[in-house]
Amino acid sequence: MAASTLTEVARLAGVSPATASRVLNGSARTPGKDIAERVRQAAESLGYIPNAQAQGLAKSSSGLIGLIVHDIADPYFAAIARGVQEAAREQRRMVLLATTGGGPAEEKEAVAAFAARRADSIVIAGSRSCRDEDRDGNAELAAELDRYCRNGGRVAVVGHPVVGATAPDGYHVVKVPNQELAARLATELAGGWDGDFVIVGGPEGLLTSDDRVRGFQEGLERAGRRRAEVLRSAFNRSGGYDAGLELAARIKAAQSAEGGAAASKLCIFAVNDVMAIGAAAALRSEGLRIPRDAAIAGFDDIETLRDFRPALSTVRLPLEDIGRLATRATGRHAAGGDSEAAGGAPAGDITGEVTLRRSTEAAA
Amino acid sequence: MAASTLTEVARLAGVSPATASRVLNGSARTPGKDIAERVRQAAESLGYIPNAQAQGLAKSSSGLIGLIVHDIADPYFAAIARGVQEAAREQRRMVLLATTGGGPAEEKEAVAAFAARRADSIVIAGSRSCRDEDRDGNAELAAELDRYCRNGGRVAVVGHPVVGATAPDGYHVVKVPNQELAARLATELAGGWDGDFVIVGGPEGLLTSDDRVRGFQEGLERAGRRRAEVLRSAFNRSGGYDAGLELAARIKAAQSAEGGAAASKLCIFAVNDVMAIGAAAALRSEGLRIPRDAAIAGFDDIETLRDFRPALSTVRLPLEDIGRLATRATGRHAAGGDSEAAGGAPAGDITGEVTLRRSTEAAA
DNA sequence: TGGAAGCGGGAACGCGCTTTCCCAGCTAGC
DNA sequence: GCTAGCTGGGAAAGCGCGTTCCCGCTTCCA
Numbered sequence: 001m002a003a004s005t006l007t008e009v010a011r012l013a014g015v016s017p018a019t020a021s022r023v024l025n026g027s028a029r030t031p032g033k034d035i036a037e038r039v040r041q042a043a044e045s046l047g048y049i050p051n052a053q054a055q056g057l058a059k060s061s062s063g064l065i066g067l068i069v070h071d072i073a074d075p076y077f078a079a080i081a082r083g084v085q086e087a088a089r090e091q092r093r094m095v096l097l098a099t100t101g102g103g104p105a106e107e108k109e110a111v112a113a114f115a116a117r118r119a120d121s122i123v124i125a126g127s128r129s130c131r132d133e134d135r136d137g138n139a140e141l142a143a144e145l146d147r148y149c150r151n152g153g154r155v156a157v158v159g160h161p162v163v164g165a166t167a168p169d170g171y172h173v174v175k176v177p178n179q180e181l182a183a184r185l186a187t188e189l190a191g192g193w194d195g196d197f198v199i200v201g202g203p204e205g206l207l208t209s210d211d212r213v214r215g216f217q218e219g220l221e222r223a224g225r226r227r228a229e230v231l232r233s234a235f236n237r238s239g240g241y242d243a244g245l246e247l248a249a250r251i252k253a254a255q256s257a258e259g260g261a262a263a264s265k266l267c268i269f270a271v272n273d274v275m276a277i278g279a280a281a282a283l284r285s286e287g288l289r290i291p292r293d294a295a296i297a298g299f300d301d302i303e304t305l306r307d308f309r310p311a312l313s314t315v316r317l318p319l320e321d322i323g324r325l326a327t328r329a330t331g332r333h334a335a336g337g338d339s340e341a342a343g344g345a346p347a348g349d350i351t352g353e354v355t356l357r358r359s360t361e362a363a364a
Numbered sequence: 365m366a367a368s369t370l371t372e373v374a375r376l377a378g379v380s381p382a383t384a385s386r387v388l389n390g391s392a393r394t395p396g397k398d399i400a401e402r403v404r405q406a407a408e409s410l411g412y413i414p415n416a417q418a419q420g421l422a423k424s425s426s427g428l429i430g431l432i433v434h435d436i437a438d439p440y441f442a443a444i445a446r447g448v449q450e451a452a453r454e455q456r457r458m459v460l461l462a463t464t465g466g467g468p469a470e471e472k473e474a475v476a477a478f479a480a481r482r483a484d485s486i487v488i489a490g491s492r493s494c495r496d497e498d499r500d501g502n503a504e505l506a507a508e509l510d511r512y513c514r515n516g517g518r519v520a521v522v523g524h525p526v527v528g529a530t531a532p533d534g535y536h537v538v539k540v541p542n543q544e545l546a547a548r549l550a551t552e553l554a555g556g557w558d559g560d561f562v563i564v565g566g567p568e569g570l571l572t573s574d575d576r577v578r579g580f581q582e583g584l585e586r587a588g589r590r591r592a593e594v595l596r597s598a599f600n601r602s603g604g605y606d607a608g609l610e611l612a613a614r615i616k617a618a619q620s621a622e623g624g625a626a627a628s629k630l631c632i633f634a635v636n637d638v639m640a641i642g643a644a645a646a647l648r649s650e651g652l653r654i655p656r657d658a659a660i661a662g663f664d665d666i667e668t669l670r671d672f673r674p675a676l677s678t679v680r681l682p683l684e685d686i687g688r689l690a691t692r693a694t695g696r697h698a699a700g701g702d703s704e705a706a707g708g709a710p711a712g713d714i715t716g717e718v719t720l721r722r723s724t725e726a727a728a
Numbered sequence: 729t730g731g732a733a734g735c736g737g738g739a740a741c742g743c744g745c746t747t748t749c750c751c752a753g754c755t756a757g758c
Numbered sequence: 759g760c761t762a763g764c765t766g767g768g769a770a771a772g773c774g775c776g777t778t779c780c781c782g783c784t785t786c787c788a
Contacts, residue, residue, distance in 0.1 A: 003479065003515045005744055016768045021746060032766065047511050052480040053420045054744035057773045062417060073446040073684075075439060075668055082437035085463050094477060097431075097461045099449050113458060115367065116416040147411050151367045237671075274668075281671045304439055304638075304668045307601075307645045320437075369774055380738045385776060396736065418774035421743045
């Protein structure tokens with residue numbers, strides 16, 4: 001038994017489907033009071049639920065918004081997803097979720113799937129990559145997005161524009177000042193730290209990671225410090241852990257070489273909180289303590305990690321807002337152009353905040 | 365310019381829409397090689413993407429699976445969502461996300477929205493509530509689900525059946541042995557702990573919380589211990605924090621009353637990890653240390669929290685598997701009845717594992 | 729060589745809904 | 759009193775696709 005249809009409701013109410021449609025699913029024309037009531041009662045008694053697919057077909061708009069993340073279980077993406085979800089609810093739309101593991105090829109597939117579902121808009125979170133091996137994938141993704149936009153879709157990307165994408169109408173980028181914030185973090189850290197800095201970054205070519213690395217180096221330079229060495233590993237907890245093991249070995253070697261613990265201490269900047277936690281875990285597993293033997297800082301200020309001890313110095317990013325803004329940017333009335341003048345939230349105005357905590361205190 | 369349609373492809377290829385459909389969207393009948401090739405090329409050159417809405421309308425099935433969670437940013441739900449997402453991908457379906465904040469009324473709305481979209485199945489995660497104020501909401505939710513199932517929808521619920529729901533065809537519950545696992549946790553803890561136990565639970569009527577409380581009490585009893593006092597607060601980090609403050613005051617009072625720190629120590633069981641972390645943070649903020657001044661245990665073994673120090677004793681729940689199993693249970697061939705004999709994953713066979721770590725070590 | 733069986737392709741209908749167009753009935757204006 | 763103008767309702771044409779039915783052609787067997 002399939003759900004009851006508009007026609008059935010209409011028949012029961014003794015009116016035409018057209019009229020039933022007009023009263024049940026908001027139209028410019030409003031039928032007479034008594035008829036409306038009859039229809040509503042018929043719908044109620046039949047438990048009528050409009051078929052969104054059919055509505056979408058007829059109106060060619062689905063009320064769907066597609067969200068692409070690398071991994072929904074990653075707290076970074078989960079936080080963004082929450083914002084997206086919230087904004088979607090405001091707009092009375094539903095969110096369609098796709099996780100891709102970060103590969104542009106899978107992202108392209110996700111875009112195609114969203115396009116097939118005729119999603120009104122797409123939000124892409126997650127770092128862009130410009131690694132060589134992703135070249136083709138990026139090109140295909142860009143092409144797919146381009147087509148999607150030409151067909152009237154709207155897309156918002158968090159962070160960087162998709163590599164190689166021309167910017168057609170409806171293509172919006174929510175800029176995150178990773179570089180600038182990383183620079184600020186570096187200068188603030190440099191103010192209270194005498195030792196050297198090391199950066200634990202993601203794979204080269206991951207733009208978010210690259211930005212943060214570059215920014216941090218800039219900040220050091222501005223503070224009159226020498227550039228930090230950059231260690232590359234996976235952009236997740238285990239990457240941080242691996243790098244942490246490596247660093248632990250060095251620290252221990254340095255300590256024993258110089259005799260006491262009086263050696264100049266290292267300050268580790270991991271390009272995201274999850275990596276920082278991984279690195280911290282590695283140091284700890286090697287018997288080192290933070291910030292006694294080394295300082296460590298992250299990026300993102302993941303909520304779940306705020307109770308971590310020693311409290312992690314990091315850069316707070318308003319992840320939920322980012323998701324919300326990206327979603328709003330794809331809203332119907334967000335027609336580009338005078339987004340500032342329109343009075344709505346000035347999309348793209350993301351800002352973060354350097355947050356120094358115990359993990360980088362000099363006095364251990 | 366809307367996306368190109370099957371008819372356009374057919375025209376370009378010089379065939380009828382029927383033929384084009386047969387070659388492009390898998391049918392029992394396969395047109396001739398050359399024609400197929402022509403159609404495929406036409407599709408390619410037009411950038412044809414099948415309209416899933418139209419397909420869904422015609423086939424009356426959408427390839428959509430609805431997921432209902434309280435909050436996607438909560439790591440518990442995020443982990444489940446990952447599993448759901450994975451299983452959905454296996455089945456070549458997409459997941460539609462709804463977050464409800466836990467209220468049955470909102471859950472009902474989500475179900476209705478999914479029904480409108482003609483989602484093939486619905487997975488409901490998140491604790492059921494049997495509080496009085498949710499009575500009406502539960503009834504409405506049950507009715508909505510019932511209707512959904514009667515219309516051929518399949519639903520899987522994680523944890524408990526929806527309160528008041530009769531179990532029609534296609535209604536599946538993924539049981540989580542919360543009670544039993546909590547009991548096991550209690551007995552294991554009792555083995556290495558002399559002091560009293562306190563339970564930090566969620567609001568009364570939240571079934572997951574209630575189960576864990578009940579199980580823990582049972583376990584204590586089995587171990588010959590006296591029942592623990594139960595503190596109630598919100599089922600999240602801040603609820604844990606509040607309870608932690610209260611407990612910290614008591615502990616400090618007891619310590620100063622008995623002079624030294626030699627008083628019998630408290631072991632706190634928070635009904636989930638996030639609450640446990642909150643409670644731990646509260647104790648710490650009051651100058652108490654874990655496990656020196658009190659032991660603490662949680663439940664769920666949230667991945668992001670595993671690096672927390674002192675390492676949290678907890679019960680590992682295979683959250684991802686839970687999501688996966690729930691999703692698979694709603695699969696097309698999961699026709700109920702002999703699910704065991706069917707050879708597939710024997711759904712409902714969720715099991716957890718008590719994991720004792722440093723936070724409950726007696727020797728501080 | 730004639731007929732039946734089989735196969736590849738097209739015409740047409742239906743999925744459930746929106747929307748335009750049209751028509752009947754009414755009121756208002758001359 | 760007659761027509762212009764308006765209002766509320768219905769008929770019907772799609773939206774893009776799957777699918778059934780039908781038809782013309784080839785192939786095989788008698």
